[in-house]
Amino acid sequence: MxxxxxxxxxxxxxxxxxxxxxxxxxxxxxxxxxxxxxQRAVAAATVVNEANEVLLLWRHRFITDSWGWELAAGVVEDGETAEAAAAREMEEETGWRPGPLRHLLSVEPSNGLSDARHHLYWSEEGIRTGGPQDAFESSRREWVPLKLVPDMIARGEVPASNTAAGLLMLHHLRLG
Known part of the structure; x- marks a missing residue:
């Protein structure tokens, strides 16, 4: 209907x-x-290293008063591609510049209320450029073993739907 x-x-x-x-x-x-x-489109990115660890941010979301692991993400600026925004946000929030990005998936996290579309990317390489420019975005940044992702999601440690979907897809692609 x-x-x-x-x-x-x-x-x-x-x-x-x-x-x-x-x-x-x-x-x-x-x-x-x-x-x-x-809403404007959102872009997110991460790197999966040779040890199958994924770079994540541990952060607090005041709206839901919850803590959780997330991908680096932000809005796509006017005139910017989603891929460029994902790379920019990852470097700003983590201090890591991703190598060539691959589109992972696009999701609509709340399509009964919002037209927000989130575009997720990943890379197999990254270059450390220093500390995060936006250090207020997260409490810490860590390389998390991809094999732990399903259990982390089940325990509620990844509350953001875009991150959960992306991590499960990466888990499937790399370890499935």
Whole structure:
């Protein structure tokens, strides 16, 4: 069954997102109001080294008051490709510049409420360029054995859906 977006009007806007109110028609003809969050694309990246360890950030998210492992990630700036944004964010947040990036997957982490699309990349090599430029982004950065990923996700240590999906895909590609 397909819902139809008849129209939308903006109710709030800032540089990171906007909230719209949509007039939606359901398959049976019923109409309803539905809030929609419109967001810029997000790009994320990591490196998997020769020991099959993945570079992750340990960080706190104040919105959910939770701690967890995440990939380096951020918004794709105007005029920037998702791949370039992923490389930029990884270096800014970890101090590691990835080698040639490979597209891992793209996900819609909350498609019942938002049009956010997250593009995840990975590389088999990286160059340490120094400390993270955005040290406030995480408490620490570590190389985590990829073989531990499924259990970490099961224990809730990877609460971000984009990171969980990407790590499971990397686990499958490298160890599956």
């Amino acid at each position: 397909q819902w139809t977006n008849i129209s939308e009007r903006n109710v709030y806007k800032n540089p990171w997102f906007q909230v719209n109110l949509a007039d939606v028609a359901l398959p049976d003809g019923t109409r309803l109001d539905h809030y929609v969050i419109r």
